[in-house]
Amino acid sequence: xxxxxxxxxxxxxxxxxxxxxxxxxxxxxxxxxxxxxxxxxxxxxxxxxxxxxxxxxxxxxxxxxxxxxxxxxxxxxxxxxxxxxxxxxxxxxxxxxxxxxxxxxxxxxxxxxxxxxxxxxxxxxxxxxxxxxxxxxxxxxxxxxxxxxxxxxxxxxxxxxxxxxxxxxxxxxxxxxxxxxxxxxxxxxxxxxxxxxxxxxxxxxxxxxxxxxxxxxxxxxxxxxxxxxxxxxxxxxxxxxxxxxxxxxxxxxxxxxxxxxxxxxxxxxxxxxxxxxxxxxxxxxxxxxxxxxxxxxxxxxxxxxxxxxxxxxxxxxxxxxxxxxxxxxxxxxxxxxxxxxxxxxxxxxxxxxxxxxxxxxxxxxxxxxxxx
Numbered sequence: 001x002x003x004x005x006x007x008x009x010x011x012x013x014x015x016x017x018x019x020x021x022x023x024x025x026x027x028x029x030x031x032x033x034x035x036x037x038x039x040x041x042x043x044x045x046x047x048x049x050x051x052x053x054x055x056x057x058x059x060x061x062x063x064x065x066x067x068x069x070x071x072x073x074x075x076x077x078x079x080x081x082x083x084x085x086x087x088x089x090x091x092x093x094x095x096x097x098x099x100x101x102x103x104x105x106x107x108x109x110x111x112x113x114x115x116x117x118x119x120x121x122x123x124x125x126x127x128x129x130x131x132x133x134x135x136x137x138x139x140x141x142x143x144x145x146x147x148x149x150x151x152x153x154x155x156x157x158x159x160x161x162x163x164x165x166x167x168x169x170x171x172x173x174x175x176x177x178x179x180x181x182x183x184x185x186x187x188x189x190x191x192x193x194x195x196x197x198x199x200x201x202x203x204x205x206x207x208x209x210x211x212x213x214x215x216x217x218x219x220x221x222x223x224x225x226x227x228x229x230x231x232x233x234x235x236x237x238x239x240x241x242x243x244x245x246x247x248x249x250x251x252x253x254x255x256x257x258x259x260x261x262x263x264x265x266x267x268x269x270x271x272x273x274x275x276x277x278x279x280x281x282x283x284x285x286x287x288x289x290x291x292x293x294x295x296x297x298x299x300x301x302x303x304x305x306x307x308x309x310x311x312x313x314x315x316x317x318x319x320x321x322x323x324x325x326x327x328x329x330x331x332x333x334x335x336x337x338x339x340x341x342x343x344x345x346x347x348x349x350x351x352x353x354x355x356x357x358x359x360x361x362x363x364x365x366x367x368x369x370x371x372x
Contacts, residue, residue, distance in 0.1 A: 003154065003236045006043060010150070011081030015041055015064050021140055022060060028108030029059035030136070031124075035115035036309040037136065039237070040144055042081035046072060053096045053120045056085065057103045065103050067096075097123035106130050111139045141314040145306055146328040151238065152352050152361075155307065155330055158195070158240035159350050159361035162232060165189035166244055166364050169229065174221045174248050174371045179203040183216030186231045195233045195240070199311050202230035202243075209245070209344035212301055212336060223249045226259075226343035227371070228336075232311050239311040242362045243334055243348035246369045258295070258337050259345050259368045265289035265335040266347045266366065269303055269317075273333075273351055273358030279321040286335040295337045304332040307350055329353045330361070 018041065022029055032038050034049045038056055044066070046054055052069040054076075059065075063086055068076045070089040077087060090099040097120075104110070107130045112121060114137050121133060136143060147155065168189050174182060183201035190198050204214040205221040209228040221227060225248045232241035245259060269286035283303040290299045304317035307330055315321065315329055334348030349362040 005080055006150070008081060008083045011042055012084045015058055015084065018143060019058050019060055021143060022058065022111065025139055026109065027111055027139065028105050029057060029110055031110045031112045031116070032056035032058065033113040033116040033120065035113060037113040037115070040309055042066065042079050042085060044076055044079035044081065047075060051119060053100060055100055067100050067103065097127040100124060101127040104128060104131060111136045137314065142323070144308055145314050146326055147308060147330050147352070148328065151308065152328065152330065154236050154238035155350065156361045158235040158238050159242065161193035161195060161235050162190065162240040162242045163362055163364045164193045165231070166229070166242065170246060170369050170371050174227060175223050177221055179205055179208065179216040179219050179221060186229065190231065190233055195235045198233040200230065200232060202228065204228040204344060206343060207341050210338040210340050210342060212338060212344070212346065221248060226251070226255055226345065228344050228346055230346065230348065237309060239307045241307055241311050241332055241348065241350060243346045244364060244369070245345045245347065246371045248371055250370070251368065255343065256368065261290060261293045261295060262335055262337055262345045262347050263366050266333055269333045269335065270351060270358055270360065273325065273353060274356065275325055275327055275353060277325050279315050279317050279323050279325065280319050282317040282333065283319055286333065290335060290337060298337045298339060299335060300338060301336070303335055306331045325353045327353050327355050
């Protein structure tokens with residue numbers, strides 16, 4: 001797949017949608033700082049995120065403004081979304097917060113990117129003591145949650161690349177090698193298949209698999225080990241994240257039973273995906289299978305998380321999240337069972353909500369694969 005860059009029209013549409021969401025939430029606007037939010041709205045990624053303030057102001061009453069340090073203005077002007085904003089600069093030796101404050105309502109209420117520096121937020125609070133600020137996730141959690149067709153295909157391509165890495169890794173020798181060796185192999189394969197960034201390569205063998213966030217370590221993988229492989233990163237700006245559990249040699253009857261329970265939980269949760277269903281119902285569907293099998297206390301995390309420009313973002317498939325699924329949402333389904341001191345099993349796919357159900361963006365086998 002040849003990835004086409006997002007256009008000024010794409011960025012304009014995103015900003016207009018954000019301003020509409022802000023107005024509906026009773027906000028004056030959004031203050032967007034360097035990180036995934038700024039990339040999403042403008043395509044601009046500063047070469048270095050420093051103490052110099054850079055901020056996109058999306059206001060319900062004014063055109064979008066991007067304020068940048070004067071020395072970084074040429075880079076900002078080169079961004080693909082630059083034609084959709086008015087760029088203002090400030091120079092070293094002047095007050096950047098006074099310059100930014102001139103773009104804001106002195107008594108406004110703004111959602112601020114989660115990645116904003118406290119230094120900058122405190123500076124704005126001092127410059128505009130009458131304004132109020134809240135986190136973007138708290139006030140506009142679904143801002144980037146619904147993906148358009150181009151975004152979904154980027155996520156699908158990232159998922160296919162992770163799938164290709166998995167099909168390669170199960171062909172290498174596991175027994176007698178360190179978890180770190182397998183993790184390094186996985187990272188190399190992700191890059192070989194087009195990932196520019198590897199965010200994690202979890203390799204949990206034997207008892208380490210009972211820790212959901214165990215990172216690759218020095219443990220030597222042995223015959224008879226269950227091995228949890230959870231890996232992902234960014235390809236063409238969008239995330240991958242998949243988990244498969246393999247076994248070194250022949251598994252025991254108990255290991256096969258636990259694996260089959262997790263496999264059925266993952267499938268049941270996927271079958272529950274359709275527009276209008278509450279996020280928590282996806283978690284409930286997976287959890288019910290594991291509870292009924294007697295392993296409920298061993299499923300110790302939420303069933304899923306959103307994915308997009310970052311590998312973890314809203315929406316979350318967790319109890320208490322009653323927000324309904326809508327077409328274009330993309331998230332993981334990753335139930336697991338963890339038996340402390342013994343082994344763990346997790347199976348994870350990224351899925352997207354369609355008009356009448358769900359579509360998997362990971363398509364490797366869910367069967368228990370045996371490795372040497």
